[in-house]
Amino acid sequence: MQRYLISFDDGTMIIPEGEFEAVSDAARAVVREAKAAGVWIFGGGILHQRASVVGTDGRVAEGPDPQQKTALGGFSILEVPDRDAAHHWAAKIAAACRCPQEVREIAYDPES
Numbered sequence: 001m002q003r004y005l006i007s008f009d010d011g012t013m014i015i016p017e018g019e020f021e022a023v024s025d026a027a028r029a030v031v032r033e034a035k036a037a038g039v040w041i042f043g044g045g046i047l048h049q050r051a052s053v054v055g056t057d058g059r060v061a062e063g064p065d066p067q068q069k070t071a072l073g074g075f076s077i078l079e080v081p082d083r084d085a086a087h088h089w090a091a092k093i094a095a096a097c098r099c100p101q102e103v104r105e106i107a108y109d110p111e112s
Helices: 020-037 083-097
Strands: 002-009 040-045 052-054 060-062 072-080 102-105
Touching: 002 083, 020 040, 020 072, 020 083, 072 083, 083 102
Parallel strands: none
Antiparallel strands: 002 072, 002 102, 040 072, 052 060
16 A cells, blocks of 8 residues: 545635535545545645744744745545555545645655
8 A cells, every 4th residue: 555645735725705614515525435445544724824944953934925835735645555546536635625636655664
């Protein structure tokens, strides 16, 4: 089994006024389905905020302003047999969230 990061940029999820609850319900339904299938690891939406960047010396600096740059809007981590299966779940998430999803394989680490 391989793990995949399925994510979207915060500017791509544009929900018309009055439809946020329906989108939330649809997204939660996909999460429940993924959990029932045994492929869900973790996921969630990212609050629209400036990120903190922690350097190698431990200093904390303000990250990029989300108004000025594309920022991560949300993500899911799934464990599936292959890339085709990741695409299958990404399509379900895209339909529920009404925005395209990016799929990336996570490098295998026996310690994780």
